[in-house]
Amino acid sequence: MIPGTSLFVKALKEEGVTTLFGYPGGYAIDIFDELYKQDDIEVILPRHEQALIHAADGYARSTGKTGVCLVTSGPGATNLVTGIATANYDSVPLVCFTGQVPTHLIGNDAFQEVDIIGITRSICKYGVTVRNREDLGRIIKEAFYIARTGKPGPVVVDLPKDVMLALGSTAYPKEVNIRSYKPNLKVHSGQLKKALDMLKSAKEPIFLAGGGVTIARANKEFTELAELTKVPVITTIMGRGAIPTNHPLFIGNIGMHGSYAANQAVSECDLLFSIGTRFNDRITGMLVEFAPKAKIIHIDIDSAAISKNVVVDVPIVADAKQAVEQMLKDAASCNTEVWLSRIQNWKQEHPLSMAANKGITPQKIIEKINTLFPKAIVVTDVGQHQMWTTQYLKMDEGKQLLTSGGLGTMGYGFPAAMGASIGNPNTPVICISGDGGFQMNIQEMATAVGQELPLILCVFNNSVLGMVRQWQTLFYDKRYASTCLRSRKSCSKTCKKPGENCPPYSPDFLKLAESYGAYGIRIEREEDIEASFLYALENKKAPTILEFMIDSEEIVLPMVQGGKPLSNMILEC
Amino acid sequence: MKKRWVSLFVENDIGVLAKISGLFSGKSYNLESLTVGTTEDKSISRMTIGLVSDDITFEQIKKQLNRLVEVIKVLDFTNTPTHMKEILFIKVKSCTKEEKTELFQIACVFKASVTDYGLDSVLLECVQTETKNDDLIRLLTGQFKQLEIVRGGSVAIESISMTDR
Numbered sequence: 001m002i003p004g005t006s007l008f009v010k011a012l013k014e015e016g017v018t019t020l021f022g023y024p025g026g027y028a029i030d031i032f033d034e035l036y037k038q039d040d041i042e043v044i045l046p047r048h049e050q051a052l053i054h055a056a057d058g059y060a061r062s063t064g065k066t067g068v069c070l071v072t073s074g075p076g077a078t079n080l081v082t083g084i085a086t087a088n089y090d091s092v093p094l095v096c097f098t099g100q101v102p103t104h105l106i107g108n109d110a111f112q113e114v115d116i117i118g119i120t121r122s123i124c125k126y127g128v129t130v131r132n133r134e135d136l137g138r139i140i141k142e143a144f145y146i147a148r149t150g151k152p153g154p155v156v157v158d159l160p161k162d163v164m165l166a167l168g169s170t171a172y173p174k175e176v177n178i179r180s181y182k183p184n185l186k187v188h189s190g191q192l193k194k195a196l197d198m199l200k201s202a203k204e205p206i207f208l209a210g211g212g213v214t215i216a217r218a219n220k221e222f223t224e225l226a227e228l229t230k231v232p233v234i235t236t237i238m239g240r241g242a243i244p245t246n247h248p249l250f251i252g253n254i255g256m257h258g259s260y261a262a263n264q265a266v267s268e269c270d271l272l273f274s275i276g277t278r279f280n281d282r283i284t285g286m287l288v289e290f291a292p293k294a295k296i297i298h299i300d301i302d303s304a305a306i307s308k309n310v311v312v313d314v315p316i317v318a319d320a321k322q323a324v325e326q327m328l329k330d331a332a333s334c335n336t337e338v339w340l341s342r343i344q345n346w347k348q349e350h351p352l353s354m355a356a357n358k359g360i361t362p363q364k365i366i367e368k369i370n371t372l373f374p375k376a377i378v379v380t381d382v383g384q385h386q387m388w389t390t391q392y393l394k395m396d397e398g399k400q401l402l403t404s405g406g407l408g409t410m411g412y413g414f415p416a417a418m419g420a421s422i423g424n425p426n427t428p429v430i431c432i433s434g435d436g437g438f439q440m441n442i443q444e445m446a447t448a449v450g451q452e453l454p455l456i457l458c459v460f461n462n463s464v465l466g467m468v469r470q471w472q473t474l475f476y477d478k479r480y481a482s483t484c485l486r487s488r489k490s491c492s493k494t495c496k497k498p499g500e501n502c503p504p505y506s507p508d509f510l511k512l513a514e515s516y517g518a519y520g521i522r523i524e525r526e527e528d529i530e531a532s533f534l535y536a537l538e539n540k541k542a543p544t545i546l547e548f549m550i551d552s553e554e555i556v557l558p559m560v561q562g563g564k565p566l567s568n569m570i571l572e573c
Numbered sequence: 574m575k576k577r578w579v580s581l582f583v584e585n586d587i588g589v590l591a592k593i594s595g596l597f598s599g600k601s602y603n604l605e606s607l608t609v610g611t612t613e614d615k616s617i618s619r620m621t622i623g624l625v626s627d628d629i630t631f632e633q634i635k636k637q638l639n640r641l642v643e644v645i646k647v648l649d650f651t652n653t654p655t656h657m658k659e660i661l662f663i664k665v666k667s668c669t670k671e672e673k674t675e676l677f678q679i680a681c682v683f684k685a686s687v688t689d690y691g692l693d694s695v696l697l698e699c700v701q702t703e704t705k706n707d708d709l710i711r712l713l714t715g716q717f718k719q720l721e722i723v724r725g726g727s728v729a730i731e732s733i734s735m736t737d738r
Contacts, residue, residue, distance in 0.1 A: 121588065
């Protein structure tokens with residue numbers, strides 16, 4: 001007979017957990033006490049639970065393992081909510097353990113009691129409170145299984161204090177059998193044959209690769225498929241990297257900030273063969289105008305993702321990797337020469353680029369990352385910098401991009417980069433953030449310094465909430481409501497641009513880095529970009545903030561206004 | 574838009590009903606009625622859900638229900654011969670003697686039973702299909718002023734003899 005806490009630790013070991021992101025509290029203290037006795041599970045202590053779960057998320061995305069969170073009840077648990085929703089949208093396998101008040105107090109409004117299962121019901125894959133000690137092992141086993149199988153996602157396991165202290169069996173199940181959960185991975189061969197026949201007879205086909213391809217780690221096989229069929233490829237933000245971005249068949253990103261060629265190709269293609277995407281509104285633009293000439297084939301592991309937004313002609317429920325592997329056996333080359341030449345013309349007509357005479361631009365910074373860090377893990381926050389990164393970052397073999405694509409969570413980047421660095425200690429990890437998003441979890445400087453993580457934290461500082469300001473510029477007649485990060489109470493409401501009376505920095509990121517024991521430099525000239533990265537590379541045991549001063553007027557182009565057709569792109573302004 | 578029926582087999586666990594109903598509210602699906610009870614296997618509950626939707630939305634609803642970890646099986650009863658019943662109580666108040674007599678006649682025609690009776694009130698209990706109960710309510714609301722209505726929502730099971738009952 002052992003207490004629940006001991007079985008918990010045993011379960012983690014059986015599941016291969018070596019790193020856990022935790023924040024203690026009264027109703028989790030016994031579990032932490034048990035973990036304290038272990039040498040083979042490292043407990044990372046971020047400074048805020050939201051950062052904690054983003055770190056576990058970054059760890060999971062970059063390693064392919066399941067991320068594990070352990071927090072206390074009440075506020076500890078509720079601080080996970082944004083991270084759970086983020087992981088849910090992007091299909092990240094996480095198991096979130098939350099402390100809970102003893103079972104006899106549940107429902108009594110006890111100190112630090114919340115119904116975390118109720119709160120997270122609609123944003124996690126599965127959630128359960130362990131009410132009996134004898135169920136503990138089975139539930140943990142099921143939690144890991146559910147999180148990582150089928151369409152991966154976050155699972156919440158609520159652990160009442162008395163259950164964790166109660167004595168019970170030492171047995172941890174070897175196998176899982178959940179009658180209500182049997183994910184289907186196998187491809188329906190008849191449907192796949194139909195799809196391949198359509199591909200063969202198409203004159204202007206396109207592959208659209210979403211996050212499902214990268215999550216299934218089918219990049220290599222997918223690239224082979226594109227080469228075999230000679231079909232050009234468009235990716236979503238989450239699917240970027242499904243094919244190397246320097247590959248001649250790669251056209252670009254689709255959607256609101258996709259490339260002209262990619263959006264034009266979708267609007268003109270006669271067959272859209274999509275794998276692992278939800279067709280969210282940022283991708284499709286105006287639905288009735290989306291791929292208007294195309295038959296649509298859709299492979300997705302989640303049947304509910306098929307025909308949810310875009311009605312498809314051939315639905316196929318399957319794991320992306322298994323489907324692509326099957327197609328590699330049966331697919332044939334298509335005659336796409338004329339089509340590829342059309343696409344090439346679109347690429348040349350409107351290439352992605354920012355004006356070279358503007359000095360320091362996001363494009364130049366990201367291109368320097370391309371040159372200096374061919375094998376890095378790049379993590380972004382959310383905003384303009386995220387879009388610039390997905391436009392200009394080269395994604396060749398060995399490069400990983402972690403970004404909050406579905407929920408668009410500001411504050412994700414820095415802690416996710418920490419998690420990626422902890423999971424990949426020998427790989428350079430670069431976080432690209434804005435001055436807005438970076439400040440949302442800025443307290444994690446303490447964690448990164450404590451963990452001696454050599455993170456390169458690029459802050460694109462334009463002193464504003466850039467993406468919202470961009471919309472205000474384009475669609476709200478430059479009424480910059482609540483988007484200036486240097487504003488003071490005395491500022492004019494109609495101010496259009498930070499002027500001479502503004503504080504130069506808010507905050508001073510260099511002083512902030514120094515106060516945490518990290519490094520920081522400010523880069524204001526194009527010619528200093530490379531030197532700044534080389535400086536960061538020297539700091540092997542602490543993070544370095546590279547604060548790039550960006551023009552607040554800089555906007556992400558091209559752009560499709562929300563709800564407008566993809567063919568209706570704003571190319572310049 | 575069309576009336577639809579779904580029968581769900583789900584794990585009989587705490588919070589499953591909330592998860593199902595939360596799915597409907599969270600995704601703005603129009604849920605009209607939901608009944609739930611245990612089956613011959615105490616660990617499994619069965620739900621009967623009535624809703625109105627178009628074809629595409631209904632397909633999506635079924636898929637969304639199917640993807641929930643706690644859902645064991647989703648049966649579409651929309652075009653399936655079923656036995657379907659709903660319990661309905663109607664208390665008719667402030668009746669005259671003649672009206673009470675008429676209520677007995679109505680109960681007889683609608684195969685409802687008079688389960689309680691007072692000086693000026695009658696309580697009818699009707700276990701019929703939702704549509705027949707609708708008819709009874711429509712009739713009574715047209716004739717009587719003070720009504721108290723309680724409906725239980727439908728329960729349904731596949732027919733054996735291939736006819737709707």
